[in-house]
């Protein structure tokens with residue numbers, strides 16, 4: 001699943017190509033993808049245009065000229081593919097050349113056609129992703145359910161320490177909880193814990209203040225760097241130009257089990273389960 005850096009990359013890439021184009025046609029091939037009434041969905045979108053794209057956690061928010069908002073979540077296998085003649089801007093799960101050749105294909109669930117004949121496809125193999133129209137009020141309510149965004153100015157050391165107060169679970173489970181911190185998934189949680197030298201299964205209530213501050217700093221640092229390099233490609237992510245994300249080369253532990261730790265060069269990276277998720281760590285560096 002794309003995490004914050006990957007979704008942010010899609011947002012930035014799509015902003016360059018889909019804004020201020022009149023939506024001429026909306027085709028819903030799979031009603032299930034639309035949360036709410038599909039006919040109403042089409043009626044509201046037709047004739048309008050996207051004026052801005054924002055993001056909260058892993059959720060994309062397309063602002064419409066009508067004042068409504070189109071919420072888009074890619075979940076496990078969603079892709080957004082924009083095509084203007086032969087020029088393609090695509091992001092999301094596992095985009096291969098085959099996905100881009102014959103559009104629409106059998107996985108194209110919703111198709112937008114703009115006045116200049118360019119098109120935006122929402123493709124999704126497993127159909128966990130969704131699109132939903134929301135009013136300003138609904139959008140604000142949904143945004144409030146998400147936790148702090150590590151790239152926003154409200155993500156401060158104080159707010160982070162406050163969130164950790166009186167928590168009893170494991171640090172990785174905390175980092176993955178979207179209601180507390182929005183946007184961190186399995187890849188970046190492991191990388192953050194590794195750089196902080198803290199085992200992902202450490203109990204929050206026995207972390208020192210220094211360790212908590214380190215984790216805070218690394219959340220910011222690692223996600224910022226990942227956005228700079230347009231995310232991580234791991235089997236299932238290509239940025240909106242269909243290119244692999246450049247952060248892969250900076251990964252230290254994610255999917256590196258059995259290889260030598262790049263920090264201590266003494267121990268091998270191990271794999272365990274934390275909260276049901278495959279988790280990589282160095283048994284020597286991480287306490």
Ligand SMILES: [Zn+2]
Nearest residue numbers: 261264282285
């Ligand atoms: Zn190590």
